[in-house]
Amino acid sequence: MPTLPDSSDPSKSFNCREMLQKILDGEATTEQQQQFKIHMAECMPCYKGYELEMAIKMLLQKKCNGNGAPPDLIEKIKNQISQITPH
Numbered sequence: 001m002p003t004l005p006d007s008s009d010p011s012k013s014f015n016c017r018e019m020l021q022k023i024l025d026g027e028a029t030t031e032q033q034q035q036f037k038i039h040m041a042e043c044m045p046c047y048k049g050y051e052l053e054m055a056i057k058m059l060l061q062k063k064c065n066g067n068g069a070p071p072d073l074i075e076k077i078k079n080q081i082s083q084i085t086p087h
């Protein structure tokens with residue numbers, strides 16, 4: 001895993017989607033988590049994406065505990081994510 005290049009324009013060397021996925025999968029290093037936190041403060045799509053993914057995880061956890069998360073609510077959140085992180 002190469003370290004991020006020390007660029008004068010960090011926004012270009014930083015792959016938002018890739019990093020967000022790593023964070024959410026728990027594959028990011030502590031250093032990467034720190035970088036992402038700093039980045040997230042300035043990058044609304046990352047911030048929103050992170051918040052929404054966490055909301056989904058919470059819902060799924062609740063479902064596992066037997067409380068049940070409405071599937072339409074999960075779909076709604078997923079739709080929001082696809083809107084802010086275009087493929």
Ligand SMILES: [Zn+2]
Nearest residue numbers: 016043045046
């Ligand atoms: Zn970003």
